[in-house]
Amino acid sequence: MKNINIEEQVKLLVELQGLDTQILKIEIDLESIPEELERVEEAFKEKSGNLKKLEEGVKMLQLKQKEKEGELGSKETSIKKFQGQLYQVKTNKEYTALEGEIGRARADNSLIEEEIIKILDQIDAENQRIAKEREFLKAEESKFAQDKKRFEDEVQRIKSEVDGLKTRRSALAERIDKSILSKYGRILKSKDGLAVVPVAGDSCQGCFRILPSQVIHEIRMKKDLVFCGNCARILYIEE
Ligand SMILES: [Zn+2]
Known part of the structure; x- marks a missing residue:
């Protein structure tokens, strides 16, 4: 240990350790940023999932509407058939029976029509929710983009900070x-x-x-x- 000033060397080591501590701490912070970004991204994806569910719900309602309209159509066909038969019947009893059938089919149809109206109301309400959800997601998307930009800027800032510390560190290390x-x-x-x-x-x-x-x-x-x-x-x- 000749020609070495131990007192000075130890002082330099203490200073070096200060820099190493800072660098280590910053590098740990840096590692946590991708995880945070991933969490924000997951939360955003989850929110997009709500819209998909709502859209699927409307599709199901539209299928139900088609199905009911089909039922309505086939009932209308039977009513027309019964009405055609009215002119061909020979007895009062047959006539009354047919009229009964027509009455029942019409009653069924007005129930089906009510159901269709209910379904259409539901579709309207769901479409309004979807429109609101789309607006909400648009806002969320721009928030997410801002967050992402913030994280990226933060990473850049931290990286240049670490670079600065590392430059100081190598200058210091050269004196040891x-x-x-x-x-x-x-x-x-x-x-x-x-x-x-x-x-x-x-x-x-x-x-x-x-x-x-x-x-x-x-x-x-x-x-x-x-x-x-x-x-x-x-x-x-x-x-
Ligand atoms: Zn000890």
């Missing part, structure tokens, strides 16, 4: 001795992003164990890097 830098890097990885820790009172602020006075003495000597005997982090005393 290679062997010290590689020790720092190894500890940082194995100790959850905390490689250099101050001593407060007599204890290591990485693992909070009391340090032997010999260790404190070695730190004060500033001749070499001093590691915590318990957690193996690099120790320094704050001025």
